[in-house]
Amino acid sequence: MTLGARFAVGRLFERLTALAAALIVVALGVVLVDVLRDGVGVVSWRFFVDEPGAGPTEGGIFPAIFGTVVLTLVMTIIVMPLGVGAALYLHEYASPTSRVAGLARAAIHHLAGVPSIVYGLFGLGFFVHTVGGAVDAVTGQTLKWGQPGLLWAACTLAVLTLPTVIVATEEALRSVPREVRLASLALGATRAQTLGKVVLPAAAPGILTAAVLAISRGAGEVAPVLLTGVASWLPDLPGSLSSQFMHLGFHAYVLATQSPDVDAARPALAGTVAALLVLTFLLNLVAIVLRVRLRRGMEAS
Amino acid sequence: MRELTQPALASRPTPPSGEAQRRAARWDLFVELAVTGAGVAGIVLLLLMIVFVVREALPLVLDPTQREQASLGKLLLPQPWRDGHPPAFLWNPTSKVPKVSVWPLVIGTLKVTFVALAMAAPAGVAAALFTSEFAPGRLRTWIKPTIELLAGIPSVVLGSFALMTLASALQATFGFDFRLNALVAGLAMSLAIVPVIYTLTDDALRAVPHTYREAALALGATRWETAFRVVLPAAAPGVLGALVLGVGRAVGETMIVLMASGNAAMVSANLAEPTRTLSATIAAEMGEVVMGSTHASLLFLLGAILFLFNLVLNVTAGAWVRARLQRREGAPS
Numbered sequence: 001m002t003l004g005a006r007f008a009v010g011r012l013f014e015r016l017t018a019l020a021a022a023l024i025v026v027a028l029g030v031v032l033v034d035v036l037r038d039g040v041g042v043v044s045w046r047f048f049v050d051e052p053g054a055g056p057t058e059g060g061i062f063p064a065i066f067g068t069v070v071l072t073l074v075m076t077i078i079v080m081p082l083g084v085g086a087a088l089y090l091h092e093y094a095s096p097t098s099r100v101a102g103l104a105r106a107a108i109h110h111l112a113g114v115p116s117i118v119y120g121l122f123g124l125g126f127f128v129h130t131v132g133g134a135v136d137a138v139t140g141q142t143l144k145w146g147q148p149g150l151l152w153a154a155c156t157l158a159v160l161t162l163p164t165v166i167v168a169t170e171e172a173l174r175s176v177p178r179e180v181r182l183a184s185l186a187l188g189a190t191r192a193q194t195l196g197k198v199v200l201p202a203a204a205p206g207i208l209t210a211a212v213l214a215i216s217r218g219a220g221e222v223a224p225v226l227l228t229g230v231a232s233w234l235p236d237l238p239g240s241l242s243s244q245f246m247h248l249g250f251h252a253y254v255l256a257t258q259s260p261d262v263d264a265a266r267p268a269l270a271g272t273v274a275a276l277l278v279l280t281f282l283l284n285l286v287a288i289v290l291r292v293r294l295r296r297g298m299e300a301s
Numbered sequence: 302m303r304e305l306t307q308p309a310l311a312s313r314p315t316p317p318s319g320e321a322q323r324r325a326a327r328w329d330l331f332v333e334l335a336v337t338g339a340g341v342a343g344i345v346l347l348l349l350m351i352v353f354v355v356r357e358a359l360p361l362v363l364d365p366t367q368r369e370q371a372s373l374g375k376l377l378l379p380q381p382w383r384d385g386h387p388p389a390f391l392w393n394p395t396s397k398v399p400k401v402s403v404w405p406l407v408i409g410t411l412k413v414t415f416v417a418l419a420m421a422a423p424a425g426v427a428a429a430l431f432t433s434e435f436a437p438g439r440l441r442t443w444i445k446p447t448i449e450l451l452a453g454i455p456s457v458v459l460g461s462f463a464l465m466t467l468a469s470a471l472q473a474t475f476g477f478d479f480r481l482n483a484l485v486a487g488l489a490m491s492l493a494i495v496p497v498i499y500t501l502t503d504d505a506l507r508a509v510p511h512t513y514r515e516a517a518l519a520l521g522a523t524r525w526e527t528a529f530r531v532v533l534p535a536a537a538p539g540v541l542g543a544l545v546l547g548v549g550r551a552v553g554e555t556m557i558v559l560m561a562s563g564n565a566a567m568v569s570a571n572l573a574e575p576t577r578t579l580s581a582t583i584a585a586e587m588g589e590v591v592m593g594s595t596h597a598s599l600l601f602l603l604g605a606i607l608f609l610f611n612l613v614l615n616v617t618a619g620a621w622v623r624a625r626l627q628r629r630e631g632a633p634s
Binding site: 013014019020024027028034035083086088089090092094095100103108109111114115120125126129130159163166178185190192194195219222227252256266273284285292 | 457
């Protein structure tokens with residue numbers, strides 16, 4: 001091949017890669033525009049604050065928004081101490097040659113690859129039937145905790161988002177220079193004091209990122225809650241942690257697949273999807289911005 | 302390579318004297334134990350997951366009725382189903398004579414995964430080559446965060462898009478007999494996994510040392526030849542990792558296939574026919590199942606299959622990547 005031909009071929013392939021990048025961005029943009037288009041002009045403020053009506057096309061989606069928010073809140077309360085603790089162990093305490101830490105890393109790596117529906121099965125088998133059943137047996141109740149509900153769905157999502165939190169928290173801990181820990185210890189602080197007063201405050205933005213990433217992941221997952229506590233139509237807000245609840249993602253699924261008249265359900269579907277997207281996108285955007293800042297800070301130090 | 306220096310907090314300090322110091326030391330020990338406990342929780346949860354998914358499927362082996370209703374032969378071999386018809390692989394565990402062949406579901410899963418990967422792998426790798434090797438600086442700083450943001454689209458949204466719009470558009474264009482089929486589900490799935498493949502491939506390409514590119518260019522290679530024949534092979538372990546993660550996501554993804562695949566369990570190689578995957582079967586049937594029945598045990602068996610598949614995929618890919626990386630780093634420089 002002549003030099004000219006080689007350059008021509010190269011340019012052609014370079015353009016193809018540019019085309020691929022453009023294609024991905026455009027395809028995902030088309031999805032967003034398409035799912036939101038039907039809702040414009042139909043979706044009103046009332047749609048987001050009203051209870052659902054008798055049919056899928058009537059009323060609002062407030063219980064679904066409420067259910068999603070409470071679910072992810074409870075999930076966050078469960079996953080953050082566990083995830084941050086695990087990251088502290090792996091990054092601050094465990095020696096690099098530790099067998100236990102190696103196993104823990106491998107386990108977390110594998111947990112991250114487990115399909116979300118399998119988490120659902122696990123939540124059903126472990127939290128609902130085993131733990132819930134045991135709580136019922138001990139307290140002498142029948143089928144209060146031993147059936148799918150808010151707490152068990154939140155526990156399941158907490159296990160699902162645990163690897164995300166651990167990985168993101170470890171990244172935050174890496175951004176804290178080793179010298180500040182040594183300085184703190186040299187001044188006579190215990191390890192717990194060093195963690196609490198030096199390391200954790202310095203890593204706080206990164207840990208916040210971890211929480212936001214977990215929330216945005218947890219808010220969008222439907223398959224695990226499908227098996228562990230969601231209800232398709234429940235105008236009453238969940239009154240206790242053992243109640244069933246409505247969920248934005250599941251509501252979108254129900255509207256899209258279970259409505260007798262699909263076209264009539266389109267505006268409600270678009271509105272539900274819009275609420276879900278706004279929730280997850282805002283969270284993702286916050287996480288990305290926090291992350292960029294964290295990385296800039298790391299490069300500067 | 303991770304640094305092998307000891308973490309600053311790894312060793313326990315000398316025992317203290319005085320009441321305040323003793324209290325601080327007790328708290329210190331408590332924090333160490335709590336944190337270690339959290340670290341071990343990952344291991345415990347993985348083990349619990351194996352135990353509980355397998356335990357709920359175990360009656361298939363232990364319970365005589367269930368063993369009879371879902372024997373290995375019924376799971377794996379073609380079964381007679383109607384007089385005058387040849388034996389077939391069928392999944393219909395709620396019919397009067399339950400039919401429990403796993404093959405329609407396995408084949409359905411593979412079909413959708415194949416379509417998704419066939420679309421997402423070339424597009425994701427090419428786009429990563431563009432942003433890491435060719436794109437002008439400003440474009441590069443915009444494309445990656447944009448695609449990462451789009452990676453956060455919940456799968457139920459992609460499912461809605463596939464069900465309401467993509468399916469009709471494809472049927473109008475290609476004249477499919479069935480509106481919902483493996484192709485529709487696979488295409489929607491490719492939208493879910495392409496950001497994963499793109500991001501990780503981009504990371505792997507950028508991790509290739511600059512000296513590789515400089516050497517290739519200095520030897521007279523064009524930009525494209527440098528990118529495709531030097532940088533891409535050097536990043537192969539990372540790219541493979543990205544593809545493996547994509548396959549794992551596609552195999553386990555539930556909502557998209559539940560909404561867009563048509564959910565008919567059949568053995569067929571035709572991508573334009575409805576199909577049903579392992580994950581969608583669990584999601585669709587778990588709600589109506591009687592706990593303790595053969596059907597429930599079967600659904601947990603499907604979950605165990607999914608779990609094991611991902612575990613084996615991760616372990617083999619991990620071993621391959623480590624071997625490759627060792628070769629690259631061990632080579633004389």
